[in-house]
Amino acid sequence: MGDRVAARAESSELTRQRILEAARHLFTERGYFNTSLQDIRRESGLSIGSIYHHFTGKEELARELFYDTLSFVESDIRRVYAQYSGARERCYHVIESLFETTESMPEVMEYVLYFKHREVLPGEKPICASQPFEIIKSIIAEGMAAGEIRPMDEVMASAALLGGPIRLVQLRLEGVIVEPLTQHLSEAWECAWRSVAA
Amino acid sequence: MGDRVAARAESSELTRQRILEAARHLFTERGYFNTSLQDIRRESGLSIGSIYHHFTGKEELARELFYDTLSFVESDIRRVYAQYSGARERCYHVIESLFETTESMPEVMEYVLYFKHREVLPGEKPICASQPFEIIKSIIAEGMAAGEIRPMDEVMASAALLGGPIRLVQLRLEGVIVEPLTQHLSEAWECAWRSVAA
DNA sequence: GTCTATAACACGATAGAC
DNA sequence: GTCTATCGTGTTATAGAC
Secondary structure: OHHHHHHHHHHHHHHHHHHHHHHHHHHHHHOOOOOOHHHHHHHHOOOHHHHHHHOOOHHHHHHHHHHHHHHHHHHHHHHHHHHOOOHHHHHHHHHHHHHHHHHHOHHHHHHHHHOOHHHHOOOOOOHHHOHHHHHHHHHHHHHHHOOOEOOOOHHHHHHHHHHHHHHHHHHHHOOOOOOOHHHHHHHHHHHHHHHHEO | OHHHHHHHHHHHHHHHHHHHHHHHHHHHHHOOOOOOHHHHHHHHOOOHHHHHHHOOOHHHHHHHHHHHHHHHHHHHHHHHHHHOOOHHHHHHHHHHHHHHHHHHOHHHHHHHHHOOHHHHOOOOOOHHHOHHHHHHHHHHHHHHHOOOEOOOOHHHHHHHHHHHHHHHHHHHHOOOOOOOHHHHHHHHHHHHHHHHEO
8 A cells, every 4th residue: 555655756756857857958058047937847748737836936946956966066076085095086086077977967067067046046055165165175185284285275276176177167068179078187187286286 | 519419429428338337236246137127227327218228128238248348358368468478477467467357346257257148148159259268279379389388288278277267266256265366366376377387 | 746727926128208 | 318107928926626
Protein backbone atom coordinates (compact mmCIF):
# COMPACT_ATOMS: atom_id res chain seq x y z
CA MET A 1 0.00 0.00 0.00
CA GLY A 2 2.91 2.35 0.74
CA ASP A 3 3.80 1.72 -2.89
CA ARG A 4 1.00 3.81 -4.18
CA VAL A 5 2.01 6.72 -1.95
CA ALA A 6 5.61 6.33 -3.04
CA ALA A 7 4.64 6.22 -6.71
CA ARG A 8 2.59 9.37 -6.35
CA ALA A 9 5.42 11.15 -4.56
CA GLU A 10 7.80 10.07 -7.30
CA SER A 11 5.59 11.34 -10.08
CA SER A 12 5.15 14.57 -8.19
CA GLU A 13 8.91 14.94 -7.92
CA LEU A 14 9.13 14.25 -11.63
CA THR A 15 6.83 17.09 -12.62
CA ARG A 16 8.74 19.32 -10.24
CA GLN A 17 11.92 18.50 -12.09
CA ARG A 18 10.26 19.02 -15.46
CA ILE A 19 9.21 22.49 -14.41
CA LEU A 20 12.66 23.32 -13.06
CA GLU A 21 14.37 22.08 -16.21
CA ALA A 22 12.10 24.16 -18.43
CA ALA A 23 12.70 27.20 -16.26
CA ARG A 24 16.46 26.75 -16.26
CA HIS A 25 16.52 26.40 -20.01
CA LEU A 26 14.45 29.51 -20.63
CA PHE A 27 16.11 31.61 -17.94
CA THR A 28 19.57 30.95 -19.34
CA GLU A 29 18.48 31.31 -22.95
CA ARG A 30 16.58 34.58 -22.78
CA GLY A 31 16.89 35.73 -19.19
CA TYR A 32 14.62 35.71 -16.17
CA PHE A 33 12.67 38.83 -17.06
CA ASN A 34 12.16 37.81 -20.66
CA THR A 35 10.60 34.54 -19.56
CA SER A 36 6.94 34.46 -18.59
CA LEU A 37 5.16 31.70 -16.72
CA GLN A 38 3.28 31.04 -19.94
CA ASP A 39 6.63 30.28 -21.58
CA ILE A 40 7.51 27.88 -18.80
CA ARG A 41 4.08 26.28 -19.05
CA ARG A 42 4.52 25.74 -22.79
CA GLU A 43 8.09 24.44 -22.49
CA SER A 44 7.27 22.04 -19.67
CA GLY A 45 4.04 20.83 -21.25
CA LEU A 46 2.18 21.35 -18.00
CA SER A 47 -0.24 24.01 -16.82
CA ILE A 48 -0.05 27.22 -14.85
CA GLY A 49 -2.04 25.66 -12.05
CA SER A 50 0.41 22.81 -11.79
CA ILE A 51 3.34 25.16 -11.59
CA TYR A 52 1.67 27.12 -8.81
CA HIS A 53 0.88 23.91 -7.01
CA HIS A 54 4.59 23.03 -6.79
CA PHE A 55 6.09 26.48 -6.40
CA THR A 56 4.93 29.68 -4.79
CA GLY A 57 5.72 31.64 -7.94
CA LYS A 58 8.26 32.56 -10.55
CA GLU A 59 10.77 33.87 -8.05
CA GLU A 60 10.90 30.59 -6.19
CA LEU A 61 11.82 28.84 -9.42
CA ALA A 62 14.84 31.10 -9.76
CA ARG A 63 15.76 30.67 -6.11
CA GLU A 64 15.49 26.90 -6.26
CA LEU A 65 17.63 26.73 -9.39
CA PHE A 66 20.14 29.04 -7.84
CA TYR A 67 20.63 26.91 -4.74
CA ASP A 68 20.67 23.72 -6.77
CA THR A 69 23.42 25.07 -8.91
CA LEU A 70 25.39 26.48 -6.04
CA SER A 71 25.37 23.20 -4.15
CA PHE A 72 26.41 21.37 -7.30
CA VAL A 73 29.45 23.60 -7.65
CA GLU A 74 30.15 23.29 -3.95
CA SER A 75 30.13 19.51 -3.90
CA ASP A 76 32.39 19.52 -6.92
CA ILE A 77 34.98 21.68 -5.19
CA ARG A 78 34.66 19.64 -2.02
CA ARG A 79 35.38 16.50 -4.02
CA VAL A 80 38.54 18.07 -5.44
CA TYR A 81 39.57 19.26 -1.99
CA ALA A 82 39.20 15.79 -0.53
CA GLN A 83 40.71 13.91 -3.45
CA TYR A 84 43.91 15.90 -3.83
CA SER A 85 46.40 17.58 -1.57
CA GLY A 86 48.46 20.72 -1.84
CA ALA A 87 47.34 24.01 -3.32
CA ARG A 88 48.93 23.34 -6.69
CA GLU A 89 47.13 20.06 -7.30
CA ARG A 90 43.88 21.25 -5.87
CA CYS A 91 43.78 24.46 -7.86
CA TYR A 92 44.63 22.61 -11.03
CA HIS A 93 41.73 20.24 -10.59
CA VAL A 94 39.35 23.01 -9.62
CA ILE A 95 40.06 24.70 -12.92
CA GLU A 96 39.85 21.40 -14.76
CA SER A 97 36.47 20.73 -13.24
CA LEU A 98 35.38 24.27 -14.13
CA PHE A 99 36.23 23.64 -17.77
CA GLU A 100 34.62 20.21 -17.79
CA THR A 101 31.38 21.52 -16.35
CA THR A 102 31.38 24.28 -18.94
CA GLU A 103 31.50 21.67 -21.68
CA SER A 104 29.12 19.11 -20.23
CA MET A 105 26.58 21.41 -18.60
CA PRO A 106 26.88 24.84 -20.17
CA GLU A 107 23.48 25.90 -18.86
CA VAL A 108 24.48 25.22 -15.29
CA MET A 109 27.68 27.20 -15.78
CA GLU A 110 25.80 30.04 -17.40
CA TYR A 111 23.38 30.15 -14.53
CA VAL A 112 26.23 30.37 -12.02
CA LEU A 113 28.07 33.10 -13.88
CA TYR A 114 25.36 35.33 -15.19
CA PHE A 115 22.56 35.04 -12.73
CA LYS A 116 22.02 38.39 -11.11
CA HIS A 117 21.12 37.64 -7.54
CA ARG A 118 20.67 41.26 -6.63
CA GLU A 119 18.23 41.83 -9.44
CA VAL A 120 16.21 38.65 -9.36
CA LEU A 121 16.56 37.64 -5.74
CA PRO A 122 17.08 40.83 -3.78
CA GLY A 123 18.15 40.08 -0.27
CA GLU A 124 20.12 36.95 -1.10
CA LYS A 125 23.71 36.76 0.02
CA PRO A 126 26.15 37.49 -2.81
CA ILE A 127 27.81 34.46 -4.30
CA CYS A 128 31.21 35.49 -3.00
CA ALA A 129 30.03 34.92 0.55
CA SER A 130 29.01 31.38 -0.43
CA GLN A 131 30.58 28.06 0.43
CA PRO A 132 32.48 27.48 -2.84
CA PHE A 133 34.23 30.78 -2.39
CA GLU A 134 35.16 29.88 1.18
CA ILE A 135 36.71 26.56 0.19
CA ILE A 136 38.83 28.24 -2.46
CA LYS A 137 40.02 30.74 0.11
CA SER A 138 41.11 28.00 2.49
CA ILE A 139 42.92 26.11 -0.28
CA ILE A 140 44.84 29.28 -0.96
CA ALA A 141 45.52 30.04 2.69
CA GLU A 142 46.94 26.55 3.20
CA GLY A 143 49.04 26.89 0.06
CA MET A 144 50.45 30.16 1.29
CA ALA A 145 51.29 28.68 4.67
CA ALA A 146 53.05 25.79 2.90
CA GLY A 147 55.10 28.18 0.79
CA GLU A 148 53.56 27.06 -2.50
CA ILE A 149 51.94 30.43 -3.08
CA ARG A 150 53.58 33.82 -2.70
CA PRO A 151 52.46 35.67 0.39
CA MET A 152 49.78 38.14 -0.61
CA ASP A 153 46.22 39.15 0.08
CA GLU A 154 43.98 36.06 -0.11
CA VAL A 155 41.31 37.80 -2.13
CA MET A 156 43.99 38.94 -4.54
CA ALA A 157 45.31 35.42 -4.92
CA SER A 158 41.90 33.93 -5.59
CA ALA A 159 41.13 36.63 -8.17
CA ALA A 160 44.47 36.05 -9.88
CA LEU A 161 44.06 32.28 -9.93
CA LEU A 162 40.46 32.05 -11.08
CA GLY A 163 39.97 35.35 -12.89
CA GLY A 164 41.63 34.15 -16.07
CA PRO A 165 39.91 30.75 -16.22
CA ILE A 166 36.51 32.28 -15.46
CA ARG A 167 37.06 34.80 -18.24
CA LEU A 168 37.79 31.90 -20.59
CA VAL A 169 34.59 30.18 -19.53
CA GLN A 170 32.66 33.35 -20.35
CA LEU A 171 34.31 33.63 -23.75
CA ARG A 172 33.49 30.01 -24.42
CA LEU A 173 29.85 30.43 -23.44
CA GLU A 174 29.59 33.52 -25.65
CA GLY A 175 30.96 31.55 -28.57
CA VAL A 176 34.18 33.54 -28.95
CA ILE A 177 36.15 30.38 -28.21
CA VAL A 178 34.89 27.57 -30.40
CA GLU A 179 37.03 24.65 -29.29
CA PRO A 180 36.26 22.77 -26.08
CA LEU A 181 37.94 24.51 -23.16
CA THR A 182 39.54 21.29 -22.06
CA GLN A 183 41.94 21.73 -24.98
CA HIS A 184 43.19 24.93 -23.40
CA LEU A 185 43.52 23.53 -19.91
CA SER A 186 47.29 23.21 -19.72
CA GLU A 187 47.92 26.65 -21.18
CA ALA A 188 45.30 28.26 -18.94
CA TRP A 189 46.71 26.46 -15.93
CA GLU A 190 50.22 27.63 -16.74
CA CYS A 191 49.06 31.27 -16.79
CA ALA A 192 46.98 30.94 -13.64
CA TRP A 193 49.62 29.25 -11.57
CA ARG A 194 52.45 31.55 -12.64
CA SER A 195 50.44 34.49 -11.37
CA VAL A 196 50.57 33.29 -7.76
CA ALA A 197 53.30 30.64 -7.54
CA ALA A 198 56.07 31.28 -5.04
CA MET B 1 19.36 85.62 -33.26
CA GLY B 2 21.26 82.35 -33.64
CA ASP B 3 21.76 82.71 -29.92
CA ARG B 4 18.21 81.86 -29.11
CA VAL B 5 18.35 78.73 -31.24
CA ALA B 6 21.63 77.74 -29.64
CA ALA B 7 20.24 78.30 -26.15
CA ARG B 8 17.23 76.16 -26.90
CA ALA B 9 19.39 73.38 -28.31
CA GLU B 10 21.56 73.56 -25.21
CA SER B 11 18.65 73.31 -22.83
CA SER B 12 17.30 70.42 -24.85
CA GLU B 13 20.64 68.67 -24.60
CA LEU B 14 20.55 69.30 -20.87
CA THR B 15 17.24 67.57 -20.31
CA ARG B 16 18.48 64.72 -22.49
CA GLN B 17 21.44 64.32 -20.16
CA ARG B 18 19.24 64.54 -17.10
CA ILE B 19 17.13 61.69 -18.41
CA LEU B 20 20.17 59.60 -19.29
CA GLU B 21 21.75 60.17 -15.88
CA ALA B 22 18.58 59.14 -14.09
CA ALA B 23 18.30 56.05 -16.27
CA ARG B 24 21.92 55.06 -15.71
CA HIS B 25 21.56 55.45 -11.98
CA LEU B 26 18.42 53.35 -11.77
CA PHE B 27 19.54 50.72 -14.29
CA THR B 28 22.76 50.07 -12.39
CA GLU B 29 21.10 50.23 -8.98
CA ARG B 30 18.19 47.89 -9.54
CA GLY B 31 18.54 46.65 -13.10
CA TYR B 32 16.88 47.46 -16.40
CA PHE B 33 13.80 45.32 -15.88
CA ASN B 34 13.22 46.52 -12.35
CA THR B 35 13.18 50.11 -13.54
CA SER B 36 9.97 51.54 -14.99
CA LEU B 37 9.62 54.71 -16.99
CA GLN B 38 7.70 56.10 -14.02
CA ASP B 39 10.83 55.60 -11.92
CA ILE B 40 12.92 57.43 -14.49
CA ARG B 41 10.34 60.19 -14.66
CA ARG B 42 10.42 60.61 -10.88
CA GLU B 43 14.23 60.46 -10.64
CA SER B 44 14.76 62.94 -13.47
CA GLY B 45 12.04 65.31 -12.29
CA LEU B 46 10.59 65.46 -15.80
CA SER B 47 7.55 63.89 -17.40
CA ILE B 48 6.79 60.79 -19.42
CA GLY B 49 5.96 62.92 -22.43
CA SER B 50 9.31 64.65 -22.23
CA ILE B 51 11.16 61.38 -22.10
CA TYR B 52 9.30 60.13 -25.17
CA HIS B 53 10.05 63.37 -26.94
CA HIS B 54 13.80 62.78 -26.59
CA PHE B 55 13.94 59.02 -26.92
CA THR B 56 11.90 56.46 -28.81
CA GLY B 57 11.41 54.40 -25.65
CA LYS B 58 13.00 52.64 -22.75
CA GLU B 59 15.17 50.43 -24.89
CA GLU B 60 16.80 53.39 -26.60
CA LEU B 61 17.85 54.72 -23.21
CA ALA B 62 19.71 51.50 -22.53
CA ARG B 63 21.25 51.47 -25.99
CA GLU B 64 22.39 55.08 -25.75
CA LEU B 65 23.97 54.48 -22.35
CA PHE B 66 25.64 51.35 -23.62
CA TYR B 67 27.33 53.08 -26.54
CA ASP B 68 28.26 56.08 -24.42
CA THR B 69 29.97 53.83 -21.94
CA LEU B 70 31.66 51.72 -24.56
CA SER B 71 33.12 54.73 -26.32
CA PHE B 72 34.32 56.12 -23.00
CA VAL B 73 36.21 52.92 -22.28
CA GLU B 74 37.52 52.85 -25.81
CA SER B 75 38.92 56.36 -25.76
CA ASP B 76 40.53 55.58 -22.44
CA ILE B 77 42.36 52.58 -23.84
CA ARG B 78 43.30 54.52 -26.95
CA ARG B 79 44.83 57.20 -24.77
CA VAL B 80 46.94 54.62 -22.96
CA TYR B 81 47.93 53.05 -26.24
CA ALA B 82 49.11 56.38 -27.65
CA GLN B 83 50.77 57.64 -24.49
CA TYR B 84 52.89 54.60 -23.70
CA SER B 85 54.89 52.07 -25.62
CA GLY B 86 55.58 48.39 -25.13
CA ALA B 87 53.12 45.78 -23.93
CA ARG B 88 54.32 45.92 -20.35
CA GLU B 89 53.81 49.64 -19.91
CA ARG B 90 50.59 49.71 -21.85
CA CYS B 91 49.01 46.81 -19.98
CA TYR B 92 50.01 48.31 -16.66
CA HIS B 93 48.30 51.56 -17.46
CA VAL B 94 45.22 49.85 -18.85
CA ILE B 95 44.78 48.11 -15.51
CA GLU B 96 45.55 51.30 -13.64
CA SER B 97 42.91 53.13 -15.62
CA LEU B 98 40.47 50.28 -15.01
CA PHE B 99 40.95 50.66 -11.26
CA GLU B 100 40.75 54.44 -11.38
CA THR B 101 37.50 54.37 -13.33
CA THR B 102 36.10 51.89 -10.83
CA GLU B 103 36.79 54.36 -8.03
CA SER B 104 35.78 57.56 -9.74
CA MET B 105 32.83 56.32 -11.80
CA PRO B 106 31.60 53.07 -10.30
CA GLU B 107 28.27 53.31 -12.13
CA VAL B 108 30.00 53.47 -15.50
CA MET B 109 32.10 50.47 -14.59
CA GLU B 110 29.07 48.58 -13.34
CA TYR B 111 27.24 49.30 -16.55
CA VAL B 112 30.13 47.96 -18.62
CA LEU B 113 30.53 44.80 -16.59
CA TYR B 114 27.01 43.77 -15.76
CA PHE B 115 24.93 45.02 -18.60
CA LYS B 116 23.37 42.08 -20.40
CA HIS B 117 23.35 43.02 -24.03
CA ARG B 118 21.73 39.82 -25.13
CA GLU B 119 18.85 40.26 -22.71
CA VAL B 120 18.20 43.97 -22.98
CA LEU B 121 19.42 44.69 -26.48
CA PRO B 122 19.00 41.51 -28.46
CA GLY B 123 20.79 41.70 -31.75
CA GLU B 124 23.64 43.88 -30.52
CA LYS B 125 27.17 42.69 -31.09
CA PRO B 126 28.71 41.17 -27.96
CA ILE B 127 31.15 43.41 -26.15
CA CYS B 128 34.08 41.13 -26.97
CA ALA B 129 33.71 42.01 -30.63
CA SER B 130 33.98 45.68 -29.71
CA GLN B 131 36.79 48.15 -30.23
CA PRO B 132 38.25 48.06 -26.70
CA PHE B 133 38.69 44.33 -26.98
CA GLU B 134 40.42 44.72 -30.35
CA ILE B 135 42.91 47.26 -29.04
CA ILE B 136 43.86 44.99 -26.16
CA LYS B 137 44.40 42.16 -28.59
CA SER B 138 46.77 44.22 -30.71
CA ILE B 139 48.73 45.38 -27.66
CA ILE B 140 49.21 41.75 -26.78
CA ALA B 141 50.09 40.69 -30.31
CA GLU B 142 52.76 43.39 -30.51
CA GLY B 143 54.09 42.38 -27.09
CA MET B 144 54.35 38.79 -28.19
CA ALA B 145 56.17 39.76 -31.36
CA ALA B 146 58.59 41.84 -29.31
CA GLY B 147 59.29 38.92 -26.97
CA GLU B 148 57.81 40.63 -23.92
CA ILE B 149 54.99 38.12 -23.66
CA ARG B 150 55.32 34.35 -23.88
CA PRO B 151 54.03 32.95 -27.16
CA MET B 152 50.50 31.68 -26.62
CA ASP B 153 46.99 32.03 -27.86
CA GLU B 154 46.05 35.73 -27.93
CA VAL B 155 42.65 35.18 -26.36
CA MET B 156 44.34 33.19 -23.63
CA ALA B 157 46.80 36.00 -22.96
CA SER B 158 44.11 38.65 -22.75
CA ALA B 159 42.04 36.50 -20.40
CA ALA B 160 45.07 35.86 -18.20
CA LEU B 161 46.08 39.51 -18.10
CA LEU B 162 42.70 41.08 -17.50
CA GLY B 163 40.75 38.26 -15.87
CA GLY B 164 42.25 38.85 -12.44
CA PRO B 165 41.92 42.64 -12.45
CA ILE B 166 38.36 42.45 -13.76
CA ARG B 167 37.52 40.00 -11.00
CA LEU B 168 38.92 42.49 -8.49
CA VAL B 169 36.77 45.23 -9.95
CA GLN B 170 33.71 43.03 -9.51
CA LEU B 171 34.61 42.26 -5.91
CA ARG B 172 35.11 45.95 -5.27
CA LEU B 173 31.75 46.86 -6.79
CA GLU B 174 30.05 44.16 -4.72
CA GLY B 175 31.60 45.56 -1.58
CA VAL B 176 33.77 42.52 -0.79
CA ILE B 177 36.84 44.71 -1.13
CA VAL B 178 36.40 47.85 0.93
CA GLU B 179 39.62 49.74 0.23
CA PRO B 180 40.08 51.67 -3.01
CA LEU B 181 41.40 49.35 -5.70
CA THR B 182 44.24 51.74 -6.45
CA GLN B 183 45.84 50.53 -3.22
CA HIS B 184 46.04 47.06 -4.69
CA LEU B 185 47.36 48.14 -8.06
CA SER B 186 50.97 47.02 -7.68
CA GLU B 187 50.04 43.62 -6.24
CA ALA B 188 47.38 43.04 -8.89
CA TRP B 189 49.78 44.11 -11.60
CA GLU B 190 52.46 41.74 -10.32
CA CYS B 191 50.03 38.79 -10.56
CA ALA B 192 48.70 39.77 -13.96
CA TRP B 193 52.08 40.32 -15.57
CA ARG B 194 53.65 37.16 -14.15
CA SER B 195 50.90 35.14 -15.79
CA VAL B 196 52.00 36.12 -19.30
CA ALA B 197 55.51 37.54 -19.05
CA ALA B 198 58.17 35.86 -21.14
C1' DG C 1 -2.69 17.08 -8.38
C1' DT C 2 -3.91 18.99 -12.59
C1' DC C 3 -6.50 21.85 -15.26
C1' DT C 4 -9.03 26.33 -17.45
C1' DA C 5 -10.70 30.76 -16.87
C1' DT C 6 -10.11 35.05 -15.14
C1' DA C 7 -9.07 38.63 -11.80
C1' DA C 8 -6.06 42.46 -10.61
C1' DC C 9 -2.50 45.06 -11.84
C1' DA C 10 1.62 47.47 -13.90
C1' DC C 11 3.83 48.46 -17.77
C1' DG C 12 5.29 50.80 -22.13
C1' DA C 13 3.52 53.71 -25.29
C1' DT C 14 0.34 57.29 -27.38
C1' DA C 15 -2.88 61.36 -27.91
C1' DG C 16 -3.62 65.76 -27.61
C1' DA C 17 -3.85 70.25 -24.73
C1' DC C 18 -0.87 73.98 -23.79
C1' DG D 1 9.17 70.99 -25.87
C1' DT D 2 6.68 69.80 -21.99
C1' DC D 3 2.87 68.19 -19.80
C1' DT D 4 -1.41 65.01 -18.07
C1' DA D 5 -4.59 61.54 -19.03
C1' DT D 6 -5.43 57.28 -20.91
C1' DC D 7 -5.21 53.15 -23.92
C1' DG D 8 -4.02 48.38 -24.83
C1' DT D 9 -1.34 44.59 -23.73
C1' DG D 10 0.90 41.16 -21.13
C1' DT D 11 1.97 39.88 -16.60
C1' DT D 12 1.68 37.29 -12.08
C1' DA D 13 -1.32 35.09 -9.35
C1' DT D 14 -5.87 33.12 -7.82
C1' DA D 15 -10.45 30.63 -7.95
C1' DG D 16 -12.76 26.81 -8.51
C1' DA D 17 -14.16 22.65 -11.53
C1' DC D 18 -12.66 18.00 -12.17
